[in-house]
Amino acid sequence: MSTAEVDDRMQPLLGYIGKLTCDPSKVSPADACAVLTAGWDERALHDAVSVCALFNFMNRFVNGLGITADDDYSDTSGTRLADHGYAGLKKLM
Numbered sequence: 001m002s003t004a005e006v007d008d009r010m011q012p013l014l015g016y017i018g019k020l021t022c023d024p025s026k027v028s029p030a031d032a033c034a035v036l037t038a039g040w041d042e043r044a045l046h047d048a049v050s051v052c053a054l055f056n057f058m059n060r061f062v063n064g065l066g067i068t069a070d071d072d073y074s075d076t077s078g079t080r081l082a083d084h085g086y087a088g089l090k091k092l093m
Helices: 003-022 029-037 042-065 071-092
Strands: none
Touching (some): 003 029
């Protein structure tokens, strides 16, 4: 698959997630249809929505409570993400 094909396939999915994050009341069945038409299946859409929801929840929770992290935490988190990707977060849960 070429880079252009990947970009074409990702655009509807990222657009859906962007809309879900920024203006969730405007997400429509047509948005989901665009994701499915781009070649994603319902499981992929479900997983993307689940990840989006989790990150939005955590961001609002942390921001709402005024939680901040120092530079050491950011360095540790960045290294963990670079070394293990998001799968490394599973061990923390």
